[in-house]
Amino acid sequence: MDSAALLDILGNENRRRILRLLSHKPCYVTEISDYLGVSPKAVIDHLRKLEEAGLVESRTDDQRRKYFNISRNLRLEVDVSPYEFGMKSAYPASANLDVSSCQYLSLNVKYLNEQVEDDEDDEDVEQMSDTEASKIADLASELNSLEELKSELSLAQRWVHGRMTSVLDSLSDAVDGNGENRIRAEILAALAAGAETTREISREANAPEHIVENHLGSMAERGVVESDGESWTLSG
Structure with missing residues (x-):
């Protein structure tokens, strides 16, 4: 699911409270309504949006009572800084992932x-x-x-x-000298990461090509970067 859409869904306080309640135990609509202090109709609307997002699922018990529970784990990150505004969401890695194989992680x-x-038989749980x-x-x-x-x-x-x-x-x-053109720092980081052409640098720095080209030209005049006519590199 798109991170922006997910952020919009979780931006509602009552939906966050529903997820917090369901993280403790499955609940039916009346329980959630009493917990939130809102009408069952409003709860059903929130649950519908959470179900459509794949965050919540439901099941019906023998008494035909519909229970809701959280269906998946996910992590949503929002970065807001002078250099970046972005969102990303991630679902858990496979349980079979060998994290010790990660090159830089110990x-x-x-x-x-x-x-x-x-145990399928509750009566046997007492004897362990x-x-x-x-x-x-x-x-x-x-x-x-x-x-x-x-x-x-x-x-x-x-x-x-x-x-x-x-x-x-x-x-x-x-x-x-004054730190105002922060985009230049991103352009230099893109070059350090291996980007060479204006298009590649633009993609890495998340900036329009004509703006990147103007900054590259300005920094080339100062000897910060250099070009062979086709690709760009850091000077020195």
């Missing part, structure tokens, strides 16, 4: 391959073998480790964003 987390299977108890203890430990890792990654992400802004500020000041 995680000190124990991942369990086994999962606790639900030592192996099953051990599995539950291991999964609880893994959950705690993943929650700690999530907090650490969030902190690391905030540090990266802050550092990016600081570097872009310094780069803009070095190129312009």
Whole structure:
């Protein structure tokens, strides 16, 4: 789903409250209505939009009561800075992904391959073998480790964003002296990433080609970049 459309759906406070409630347990319309303090008709309208977005799904029990629950996990990121405004959404990676294979990422987390299977007979749940108890203890430990890792990654992400802004500020000041033409920092970053033609640089910097071309010409006069007539590179 388009990130802008998703942001619009989640921009409604009552829809966010519905998702928060459903993250704890499946609910039917009357429960949600009582929780929000709004009419069942309004709740049904919110649920319809959440269902259309693929965030919520429903099922009917033996008493023909319709329950709603969250259908998928997703992450929505919104970046607002002097250098960027953008949104992106992502769904969870496959459970089979080997994160240890990522070249620049090292995680000190124990991942369990086994999962606790639900017992079909509730009456047997009272009697649990030592192996099953051990599995539950291991999964609880893994959950705690993943929650700690999530907090650490969030902190690391905030540090990266802050550092990016600081570097872009310094780069803009070095190129312009006053940091007003921040687009030039993005153009230089695109060149550093391997973009060569005006079209490639324009795509990387997310700016019109004629504007990129004008800035490249200005920076070439100062000796910041250079061109062989077809491609651009950083000087030095």
